[in-house]
Amino acid sequence: MSGSPDLSVLAGDVLDVAPRLLGAHLTHAGVTVRLTEVEAYAGQDDPGSHAFRGPTARNAVMFGPAGHLYAYLIYGMHVCANVVTGTPGTASAVLLRAGEVVEGLDVARGRRPGASDRDLARGPARLCRALAIGLEQGGADLATGPVLLLLATDHGGPVESGPRVGLRQAAEHPWRYWLAGEPTVSAYRPAAPLRRRPAG
DNA sequence: AGGGTGATTAGG
DNA sequence: CTAATCACCCTC
Incomplete structure (x- = not known):
């Protein structure tokens, strides 16, 4: 009877949940995206996760219930969005890496001047x-909005996996999942090596 | 191939 | 307080 979609599946293990997000629809502010690429972050067990060192003000929402949005600022200018998974107390989440705009194409184009539809x-x-997702949307309940997640009953194609992008820690885990053959999947970019201190 | 940008974090 | 790091994107 509820008007909200059932997101209870998100309470499961992040490695199981992540591929199931592929094909899901994410809607906000007039644009809907079909997710084609995600990455799993396994909380305090995962050196690549923001939650690895325990709870902080920034990552607090990851320790809460599944189905909420963890948004953070990186490199001083970019916002990234995650879906919190698992049970309260665990800090796992899925980074939403890429998608295909399936609704609100003109609105999305206006927000990304110069970008091709694919990009x-x-x-x-x-x-x-x-999607006009900013830090203000952090913590939002994805079942009730304003950012809405609608799970797919079907991926719509085979899923592939490989190493996560841009990580220096725990780069060996194949916890990045994408829909095979999708042009909107981002290119794999290994982490840049640390700039070495001047040698003595 | 390199630069922009500022929050977040560990450490003194 | 300081210094290092950062799950990225754009332009050349």
């Missing part, structure tokens, strides 16, 4: 830009 939401910060 509108191709990359985690681009996806947030196309």
Whole structure:
């Protein structure tokens, strides 16, 4: 009877939940994206996760119930969005890396001047830009909005997996999942090596 | 190939 | 307080 979609599946293990988000629809402010690429972050067990070192003010929402939005600012200018998974107390989440704009194409184009349609939401910060997701949306309940998640009953194609993008820690885990053959999947970019201190 | 940008974090 | 890091994007 509820008007909200059932997101209870998100309370499961993040490695199980992440691929199931592929094909899901994410809607905000007049634009809907079909997710084509995601990455799993396994909380305090995962050196690549923001929650690895325990709760802080920034990552607090990850320790809460599943189905909420964890949004953060990176490199001083870009916002990235995650879906919190697992049970309260665990801090796992899924980074939304890329999607295909399936609704509100003109609105999305206006938010991403100069970008091709393929690139509108191709990359985690681009996806947030196309959907106008900012830090204000952090903590939002994805079942009730304003950012809404509608799970897919079907992926719509085979899922592939490989190493996560841009991580220096725990880069060996194949916890990035994408829909095979989708042009909106972002290119794999290994982490840049640390700039070495001047040698003595 | 390199630069922009500022919050977040650990450490003194 | 300081200094290092950062789940990225754009332009050249």
